[in-house]
Amino acid sequence: MGPKNSYIAYIEDHSGNGTFVNTELVGKGKRRPLSNNSEIALSLCRNKVFVFFDLTVDDQSVYPKELRDEYIVSKTLGSGACGEVKLGFERKTCKKVAIKIISKRKFAISSSGGADSTLNVETEIEILxxxxxxxxxxxxxxxxxxxxxxxxxxxxGGELFDRVVGNKRLREDTCKLYFYQMLLAVQYLHENGIIHRDLKPENVLLSSQEEHCIIKITDFGQSKILGETSLMRTLCGTPTYLAPEVLLSVGTTGYNRAVDCWSLGVILFVCLSGYPPFSEHKTQVxxxxxxxxxxYTFIPEVWADVSEKALDLVKKLLVVDPKARLTTEEALNHPWLQDEDMKKKFQDLLAEEDKLMAISQVLIEPSTSRKRPLEGEAEDAESTKRLAICTAMS
Structure with a gap:
C-alpha cells in the first residue's frame, strides 16, 4: 500500500544469479519499486524477460481509440524529425510490434505543404x-x-547503422550475408516498379542481435512507384548516399532505379571498411x-583485409555513369556473391523464421476446451490477466 490509498508494485530479488530493473542490479534480498514500462532482466542486464505495465497509469489515452482497441503502446524505440517509433503489443496475441508515429504537423512543415505530406505517407502505405x-x-x-x-x-536487432557507426566494420562473411539480402530486396522492388531512393544503414533493420540474421529494408517515405518510362527530378534522400545523377538532375534530365544501386555501393563500402566513401571530414572538396x-576516399591499410572480389563489386557499383553501373541482377551474379555456404545460411535463417512464426501462431490459437465465461463476468478479469502476462519479452 502506498500514499493516498494507491498501490506500489515492487520486485524482490531471490535469485542466485542476479535480477535487473532497467539494467540496474536489484541485489539479493533487496526490493525495488517498479514504474510503468520498467524492464526486468535475469542473469545479465541485457537479458530482458519482462516489461512491467502499471494498469493504473493512463498513458494510453493520448492515442486514438482505434489504435488502443488493438494495441498497447509501450516505450520509445527511436525518434526522428517527423515523429517516433514505439514498442507495441497486440492485445489479442501479445506479440510485439513497432508503431511508427508520424506527426502530421511536423511532416507537413518538412514536406513544404500539407497536401504533399499526406500524399507521401499514403504512398508509403500503398507501397508497403x-x-x-x-x-x-x-x-x-x-x-x-x-x-x-x-x-x-x-x-x-535494430538498425544496421548501429553496427557500423564509429568506424566499426563488419566481418566480410557477415557483409556478404547482409548485402545478398539487400540486393534480393531491392531487385524485388525494381521488378515491381519501385525505387526506394533513400537506402542507407539506418533503413536496413536486423531481425535479431545475432551477427548472422535476416535483414529487412524499411522506410519507404521517399519511394516512388514508377510507370514504364518515368524519371524522377525531385532532390531527396540522404546526401552521403545520394547518386551523382540525383545531385545533377534537379530540373534537368531526371534519374531512374540505378540510384538505388549507387546507394547499395555506398552501404557495402561502409560495411566493409567502417568509414564512408564520401565525407566532408578533413577535405576541401x-x-x-x-x-x-x-x-572516394580509399585508405589502403583498411582495405588490405578485404578480398579483391568484394572491392571489385564496390567499384562496379560506385560508377558515376548510371548506364555503366551494375544493376541488382548483375550484382547478384558477381563472383563475390557466388557463395553457396552463404546462400544456405540465408535459407536456414528463413526456415528458422518461418518455424518461429508457425509456433507463435499455434501458441495464440484459443483453446477449444476452455470454459466459456458467464456473460460479462470473467471477460474483464481475463483481459487484465492477459495484459499482465503479455508483456513477457520473449
Whole structure:
C-alpha cells in the first residue's frame, strides 16, 4: 500500500544469479519499486524477460481509440524529425510490434505543404501493402487520426547503422550475408516498379542481435512507384548516399532505379571498411563534388583485409555513369556473391523464421476446451490477466 490509498508494485530479488530493473542490479534480498514500462532482466542486464505495465497509469489515452482497441503502446524505440517509433503489443496475441508515429504537423512543415505530406505517407502505405518479400518490412496496420500511426513488424536487432557507426566494420562473411539480402530486396522492388531512393544503414533493420540474421529494408517515405518510362527530378534522400545523377538532375534530365544501386555501393563500402566513401571530414572538396566525380576516399591499410572480389563489386557499383553501373541482377551474379555456404545460411535463417512464426501462431490459437465465461463476468478479469502476462519479452 502506498500514499493516498494507491498501490506500489515492487520486485524482490531471490535469485542466485542476479535480477535487473532497467539494467540496474536489484541485489539479493533487496526490493525495488517498479514504474510503468520498467524492464526486468535475469542473469545479465541485457537479458530482458519482462516489461512491467502499471494498469493504473493512463498513458494510453493520448492515442486514438482505434489504435488502443488493438494495441498497447509501450516505450520509445527511436525518434526522428517527423515523429517516433514505439514498442507495441497486440492485445489479442501479445506479440510485439513497432508503431511508427508520424506527426502530421511536423511532416507537413518538412514536406513544404500539407497536401504533399499526406500524399507521401499514403504512398508509403500503398507501397508497403503491395509488397511481400522476406527482406522487406511488413506493414500490419495503419491508422489515420490526428497523426499517422503505421504498425510494422518489430525487428529486434535494430538498425544496421548501429553496427557500423564509429568506424566499426563488419566481418566480410557477415557483409556478404547482409548485402545478398539487400540486393534480393531491392531487385524485388525494381521488378515491381519501385525505387526506394533513400537506402542507407539506418533503413536496413536486423531481425535479431545475432551477427548472422535476416535483414529487412524499411522506410519507404521517399519511394516512388514508377510507370514504364518515368524519371524522377525531385532532390531527396540522404546526401552521403545520394547518386551523382540525383545531385545533377534537379530540373534537368531526371534519374531512374540505378540510384538505388549507387546507394547499395555506398552501404557495402561502409560495411566493409567502417568509414564512408564520401565525407566532408578533413577535405576541401565539397560532398557534391566528391560524389559527382566518383572520387572516394580509399585508405589502403583498411582495405588490405578485404578480398579483391568484394572491392571489385564496390567499384562496379560506385560508377558515376548510371548506364555503366551494375544493376541488382548483375550484382547478384558477381563472383563475390557466388557463395553457396552463404546462400544456405540465408535459407536456414528463413526456415528458422518461418518455424518461429508457425509456433507463435499455434501458441495464440484459443483453446477449444476452455470454459466459456458467464456473460460479462470473467471477460474483464481475463483481459487484465492477459495484459499482465503479455508483456513477457520473449
Amino acid at each position: 501493402k503491395k509488397l511481400n518479400h522476406p527482406c522487406i518490412i511488413k506493414i500490419k496496420n495503419f491508422f489515420d487520426a490526428e497523426d499517422y500511426y503505421i504498425v510494422l513488424e518489430l525487428m529486434e 565539397s560532398l557534391k563534388d566528391q560524389i559527382t566525380s566518383g572520387k
